[in-house]
Amino acid sequence: MCNLYPLVCNLQGKRVVIIGGGKIAYRKACGLQDTGAIVTVVSPDICEEMRKLSYITWKQKTFTDEDIKDAHLIYAATNHHDVNMMVKQAAHDFQWVNIVSDGTQSSFHTPAVIRNNEYIVSISTSGKHPAFAKRIKQELTDVLPQLIK
Template identity: 55%
Template sequence: MEKLYPVMMNLNGKKAVIIGGGKIALRKAKGLAGTGVKIVVVSPGIREELFKLHDVVWKQKEFEAKDIKGAHLIFAATDNKAVNEYVCQCAEANQWVNDTSKSERSDFITPAVIRRDKFILAISTSGASPELAKELKIELENRYDNKLEYTVDMYAKRRNKK
């Protein structure tokens, strides 16, 4: 696999479509929540917690190609790998797809994340071991505690004075 490129995205006003309404769909939606992105979930069934998330619109149906029209980011998160593969096939070349069941098929993957307001630490193993990414996150959470929010603000103020 080619090396991956890390980036912090401004998703305000963009559209993300999540195919599937289960455990993994919920995790991806929680990661997107608060970014200003419009989240559309396409799935016959949906977890209550996902349905209740702010910014989520639920289309109660099985996936069809037309569901990803105009999407900037697409998450294939059904429990049917053939459906996830079909989602990838339906995407236009200029759309970004995350196949949660097969990293090699993905245009982007999501890292394990520690967030302290403006401070964001993203940890990735390039898809090799999500479990290790999660373990490292847990290990680093104490090192990068809530105080960091204030440290960032302090440095930002000092910077603005210059």
């Protein structure tokens, strides 16, 4: 039985905090582009690709509880499971947290998304098989433009 409920969120003006600055954190940040979210990245260092994202604010530091106090959505996306779990412990019950190193500890999962001006399609494996969701996304991307004409 799956206790997850799919929905699409309006993030305009909502605070999203990403803890971590590597490739996974970068992918999470890219997914937030053009959503209107106020995106903050907390990490002592960030990858070169992340440095090019003009819509993020980078706090060059290690994580503290204070970093997420006003966040609506939180991504714990470091390479250190123990730090990711510290983020989860620091979050309030009303905050939504995604632990990239352990989907079972997450209160939400980010699906694979196909988006254009007419539709949004999301594909989720409930965080269990991201590579499979990515494969389905690619197959649907190849077929969807033909289906809606």
